Amino acid sequence: MNVPQCPVxxxxxxxxxxxxxxxxxxxxxxxxxxxxxxxxARLAELRREWREGTAA
Ligand code: SF4
Known part of the structure:
Protein backbone atom coordinates (compact mmCIF):
# COMPACT_ATOMS: atom_id res chain seq x y z
CA MET A 1 0.00 0.00 0.00
CA ASN A 2 1.25 3.46 -0.85
CA VAL A 3 1.20 5.57 2.30
CA PRO A 4 0.90 9.32 1.70
CA GLN A 5 3.58 11.49 3.27
CA CYS A 6 2.63 14.33 5.55
CA PRO A 7 3.44 17.60 3.74
CA VAL A 8 4.06 19.48 6.97
CA ALA A 41 8.21 29.67 3.28
CA ARG A 42 9.19 28.22 6.64
CA LEU A 43 7.96 24.80 5.58
CA ALA A 44 10.02 24.99 2.38
CA GLU A 45 13.03 25.72 4.58
CA LEU A 46 12.33 22.76 6.86
CA ARG A 47 11.88 20.44 3.90
CA ARG A 48 15.17 21.61 2.41
CA GLU A 49 16.96 21.09 5.73
CA TRP A 50 15.41 17.64 6.02
CA ARG A 51 16.46 16.70 2.49
CA GLU A 52 20.00 17.90 3.10
CA GLY A 53 20.10 16.08 6.43
CA THR A 54 19.00 12.78 4.95
CA ALA A 55 21.21 13.14 1.89
CA ALA A 56 24.34 13.65 4.00
S1 SF4 B 1 -0.90 17.11 9.61
FE1 SF4 B 1 -2.44 16.37 8.15
S2 SF4 B 1 -1.25 15.47 6.52
FE2 SF4 B 1 0.08 15.64 8.27
S3 SF4 B 1 -0.10 13.70 9.39
FE3 SF4 B 1 -1.60 15.06 10.26
S4 SF4 B 1 -3.46 14.65 9.12
FE4 SF4 B 1 -1.80 13.84 7.93
Whole structure:
Protein backbone atom coordinates (compact mmCIF):
# COMPACT_ATOMS: atom_id res chain seq x y z
CA MET A 1 0.00 0.00 0.00
CA ASN A 2 1.25 3.46 -0.85
CA VAL A 3 1.20 5.57 2.30
CA PRO A 4 0.90 9.32 1.70
CA GLN A 5 3.58 11.49 3.27
CA CYS A 6 2.63 14.33 5.55
CA PRO A 7 3.44 17.60 3.74
CA VAL A 8 4.06 19.48 6.97
CA UNK A 9 6.20 16.86 8.74
CA UNK A 10 9.01 16.02 6.36
CA UNK A 11 9.88 12.33 6.44
CA UNK A 12 6.72 11.23 8.23
CA UNK A 13 3.81 9.36 6.76
CA UNK A 14 0.37 10.90 7.22
CA UNK A 15 -0.95 9.56 10.54
CA UNK A 16 -4.34 11.28 10.23
CA UNK A 17 -3.45 13.39 13.26
CA UNK A 18 -5.93 16.13 12.35
CA UNK A 19 -9.50 15.20 13.27
CA UNK A 20 -11.67 14.74 10.19
CA UNK A 21 -8.77 14.39 7.76
CA UNK A 22 -8.69 11.33 5.52
CA UNK A 23 -5.23 12.24 4.20
CA UNK A 24 -3.10 15.24 3.20
CA UNK A 25 -5.63 16.18 0.53
CA UNK A 26 -8.29 17.26 3.02
CA UNK A 27 -6.10 18.04 6.03
CA UNK A 28 -6.97 21.44 7.50
CA UNK A 29 -3.50 21.93 8.91
CA UNK A 30 -1.89 21.43 5.50
CA UNK A 31 -4.42 23.80 3.92
CA UNK A 32 -3.73 26.40 6.61
CA UNK A 33 0.05 26.20 6.22
CA UNK A 34 -0.16 26.35 2.43
CA UNK A 35 -2.45 29.39 2.50
CA UNK A 36 -0.05 31.42 4.67
CA UNK A 37 2.98 32.75 2.76
CA UNK A 38 5.17 32.93 5.88
CA UNK A 39 4.34 29.41 7.02
CA UNK A 40 4.76 28.09 3.51
CA ALA A 41 8.21 29.67 3.28
CA ARG A 42 9.19 28.22 6.64
CA LEU A 43 7.96 24.80 5.58
CA ALA A 44 10.02 24.99 2.38
CA GLU A 45 13.03 25.72 4.58
CA LEU A 46 12.33 22.76 6.86
CA ARG A 47 11.88 20.44 3.90
CA ARG A 48 15.17 21.61 2.41
CA GLU A 49 16.96 21.09 5.73
CA TRP A 50 15.41 17.64 6.02
CA ARG A 51 16.46 16.70 2.49
CA GLU A 52 20.00 17.90 3.10
CA GLY A 53 20.10 16.08 6.43
CA THR A 54 19.00 12.78 4.95
CA ALA A 55 21.21 13.14 1.89
CA ALA A 56 24.34 13.65 4.00
S1 SF4 B 1 -3.46 14.65 9.12
FE1 SF4 B 1 -2.44 16.37 8.15
S2 SF4 B 1 -0.90 17.11 9.61
FE2 SF4 B 1 -1.60 15.06 10.26
S3 SF4 B 1 -0.10 13.70 9.39
FE3 SF4 B 1 -1.80 13.84 7.93
S4 SF4 B 1 -1.25 15.47 6.52
FE4 SF4 B 1 0.08 15.64 8.27
Missing amino acids: RPGDACSLCVPGATGPQDCHLVAMVMSDPDLR
